[in-house]
Amino acid sequence: MAILGAHMSIAGGYHKAAERGAEVGCQCIQIFTKPTTQWQAPPIRPEQAQQFRQAIDRYGLLYPNGHDSYLVNLASPKKRLWHKSIDALVEELHRAELLGLGWLVLHPGAYLEGDVSDGLQRVIQAFKEVFRQTAGLQVGCLLETTAGQGTNLGYRFEHLAEILAHCPVPERMGVCLDTCHVFAAGYPLRPRKAFEATFQEFDQVVGLDQIRVVHLNDSLRPCGSRVDRHAHIGQGQIGREPFQWLLQDPRFQQIPMYLETPKGTAPDGQDWDRKNLALLRQLADGTQNT
Numbered sequence: 001m002a003i004l005g006a007h008m009s010i011a012g013g014y015h016k017a018a019e020r021g022a023e024v025g026c027q028c029i030q031i032f033t034k035p036t037t038q039w040q041a042p043p044i045r046p047e048q049a050q051q052f053r054q055a056i057d058r059y060g061l062l063y064p065n066g067h068d069s070y071l072v073n074l075a076s077p078k079k080r081l082w083h084k085s086i087d088a089l090v091e092e093l094h095r096a097e098l099l100g101l102g103w104l105v106l107h108p109g110a111y112l113e114g115d116v117s118d119g120l121q122r123v124i125q126a127f128k129e130v131f132r133q134t135a136g137l138q139v140g141c142l143l144e145t146t147a148g149q150g151t152n153l154g155y156r157f158e159h160l161a162e163i164l165a166h167c168p169v170p171e172r173m174g175v176c177l178d179t180c181h182v183f184a185a186g187y188p189l190r191p192r193k194a195f196e197a198t199f200q201e202f203d204q205v206v207g208l209d210q211i212r213v214v215h216l217n218d219s220l221r222p223c224g225s226r227v228d229r230h231a232h233i234g235q236g237q238i239g240r241e242p243f244q245w246l247l248q249d250p251r252f253q254q255i256p257m258y259l260e261t262p263k264g265t266a267p268d269g270q271d272w273d274r275k276n277l278a279l280l281r282q283l284a285d286g287t288q289n290t
Helices: 014-024 046-058 079-099 116-133 157-165 179-184 192-205 240-248 272-285
Strands: 003-007 028-032 062-067 103-106 140-144 173-178 211-216 256-259
Touching: 003 014, 003 062, 003 272, 014 028, 014 046, 014 272, 028 256, 046 079, 062 079, 062 256, 079 103, 079 116, 103 173, 103 211, 116 157, 140 157, 140 211, 157 173, 157 192, 173 179, 179 211, 179 240, 192 240, 211 240, 240 272, 256 272
Parallel strands: 003 028, 003 256, 028 062, 062 103, 103 140, 140 173, 173 211, 211 256
Antiparallel strands: none
16 A cells, blocks of 8 residues: 655644644655755754654654755756755755655756756766765655756656766665656656556666655646646646556555645645545545546
């Protein structure tokens, strides 16, 4: 059976993310280790990390993972920003390690000027330096598939394969597959034949064994739009069927999957995370019609 959860807010303390996740029915959670729009953040105090770890254990949550700051851009041609991004990622990996997170998800970055090849080389060099500075840590980095807005890298499977091929510590790197982003980038997820072809292509180019985490998001925009806009499960352009195919696929049964759909209260009064998770479980066990 699929392992399902959601991204949770750390407002009020890291342990609150675990409490919120358990309350809506998460089996796993993803968090930010710091505010996403700030370069600097107060250090995590040992008691904060302990509270979080204890809450994870208390609620029986699996696979707590992190997502890095949106400011980090390892593909930047601007040397100052490139070095600042490396420093920020190194700091976030240390924060993630302190919290006991398994992985830190991040976007490869935007090359801004020049071409894709130049951007990929900067990302590769950045990761070499990041892993050099964090030797001895257990937490790893997951490259997230992107929608391909602007000059963002990661919207083609080849981008991910190129970066992974040059990773000096392969056991500390993998892929986070985001359903909305893959679809928006131009890889179809329906009908079934197209779904299978997309994952076959991923396997040939990158390798399905590189997928360590999945982000479950429907897409407001159509396939190939290259616009990143998440929608509730079954209420976007992807529809319910591809989520059912993914959830019932034996190749992904042990991979944790996290919602990043909009927060809030649904028209029926239910919490959206609880509602989306319930639907996903019904799709996984076949009790919900598609």
